[in-house]
Amino acid sequence: MMTTTNQKMEGKRGEENHSKNSTLSSSKVEKMQDILDEDSTGGWDKCWEQGLTPWDLGQPTPVLLQLLDKETLPKGRVLVPGCGAGHDVIAIANPERYVVGLELSENAIKRAREVSSLSPNAKYFEFIETDFFTWRPPVLFDLIFDYTFFCAIEPRIRASWGTRIHELLKPDGELITLMFPTDDRDGGPPYKVSVADYEKVLHPRGFKATSIIDNELAVGRRRVCDIF
Numbered sequence: 001m002m003t004t005t006n007q008k009m010e011g012k013r014g015e016e017n018h019s020k021n022s023t024l025s026s027s028k029v030e031k032m033q034d035i036l037d038e039d040s041t042g043g044w045d046k047c048w049e050q051g052l053t054p055w056d057l058g059q060p061t062p063v064l065l066q067l068l069d070k071e072t073l074p075k076g077r078v079l080v081p082g083c084g085a086g087h088d089v090i091a092i093a094n095p096e097r098y099v100v101g102l103e104l105s106e107n108a109i110k111r112a113r114e115v116s117s118l119s120p121n122a123k124y125f126e127f128i129e130t131d132f133f134t135w136r137p138p139v140l141f142d143l144i145f146d147y148t149f150f151c152a153i154e155p156r157i158r159a160s161w162g163t164r165i166h167e168l169l170k171p172d173g174e175l176i177t178l179m180f181p182t183d184d185r186d187g188g189p190p191y192k193v194s195v196a197d198y199e200k201v202l203h204p205r206g207f208k209a210t211s212i213i214d215n216e217l218a219v220g221r222r223r224v225c226d227i228f
């Protein structure tokens with residue numbers, strides 16, 4: 001995890017995996033990539049509509065649960081960009097943290113609302129269907145948690161991601177981002193990432209890493225270098 005004066009980044013190197021499940025997931029990834037190749041914006045909603053969501057763990061990100069357990073997450077307003085089915089949003093929300101889950105996809109938002117419908121913490125989060133790159137919130141955030149969003153966007157718009165992260169965080173806010181995938185690959189999503197890729201777009205905006213650690217809790221699929 002790379003920690004900055006107001007950010008943290010986290011990564012896990014990939015490993016080979018030839019199991020049947022990973023082959024199935026790989027074919028889903030290929031279909032997803034074909035759809036996004038044809039339509040890089042509207043394609044996300046089509047993927048959700050067709051159930052092509054190989055990134056969806058069906059549960060909160062394990063390392064996030066560990067950070068919550070250790071009580072190391074900042075309190076206040078939290079943003080989860082590209083929140084998908086919202087598992088992380090629901091996990092973070094509590095009386096000390098109000099969480100906004102942003103999603104471009106109408107079908108993802110529908111799924112997130114289904115998943116969260118029985119949550120006892122419902123008054124501490126909301127899902128907003130909008131584009132991360134154009135959305136202007138009324139109040140800024142103390143924490144942004146980015147998991148598989150940076151790697152999902154096209155590398156040519158990463159500088160805009162850096163600008164938006166900077167604009168959306170309070171001056172003393174913190175970014176936690178899990179670096180994935182770090183193997184060598186062509187194309188995406190997920191597009192390959194490196195510490196240098198984050199530094200390139202965050203350093204000019206005044207971010208400083210406060211820690212970079214290996215994510216030992218990355219689940220099997222996220223350890224595999226060729227699939228989500």
Ligand SMILES: C[S@@+](CC[C@H](N)C(=O)[O-])C[C@H]1O[C@@H](n2cnc3c(N)ncnc32)[C@H](O)[C@@H]1O
Pocket residue numbers: 044045055056057081082083084085102103104105108130131132133147148149152
């Ligand atoms: C790879 S998925 C990750 C979802 C979730 N973070 C997870 O780990 O399960 C990326 C998500 O970002 C959403 N997305 C893509 N571009 C977006 C944008 N410009 N604004 C908001 N959401 C976006 C997609 O619809 C998709 O659900």
